[in-house]
Amino acid sequence: MQDSDGWQRVAALADLADDAALPAKLGNRRIALYRLDGKVHALDDVCTHALALLSQGFIEGGAVECPLHGARFDIATGRCLAPPATVDLRTYEVRIEGGEVFVRAAD
Numbered sequence: 001m002q003d004s005d006g007w008q009r010v011a012a013l014a015d016l017a018d019d020a021a022l023p024a025k026l027g028n029r030r031i032a033l034y035r036l037d038g039k040v041h042a043l044d045d046v047c048t049h050a051l052a053l054l055s056q057g058f059i060e061g062g063a064v065e066c067p068l069h070g071a072r073f074d075i076a077t078g079r080c081l082a083p084p085a086t087v088d089l090r091t092y093e094v095r096i097e098g099g100e101v102f103v104r105a106a107d
């Protein structure tokens with residue numbers, strides 16, 4: 001459920017482990033949450049190359065590697081770092097409140 005500013009609760013902070021991905025839903029959109037050095041990031045979960053789910057990929061050095069063909073994306077910025085993908089991932093604003101993770105839905 002979104003509030004009037006577009007924020008939606010997507011997970012409990014306790015469910016996020018460091019250097020691991022947690023898939024979540026933001027409205028109809030599949031997103032992935034990542035916790036790096038205590039900071040939570042939210043990005044689209046669907047690879048921009050051929051629709052694999054990045055939350056099933058490998059996390060290393062602040063980047064996630066797609067499990068299907070190996071494209072890499074920066075978790076903090078969504079920037080595409082390695083082919084075959086060429087399009088960056090969309091990122092979302094994150095807010096932590098009362099042990100809950102809120103993400104702001106974009107249009």
Ligand code: FES
Binds near residue numbers: 047049051067085
């Ligand atoms: S689906 Fe992700 S690199 Fe091809």
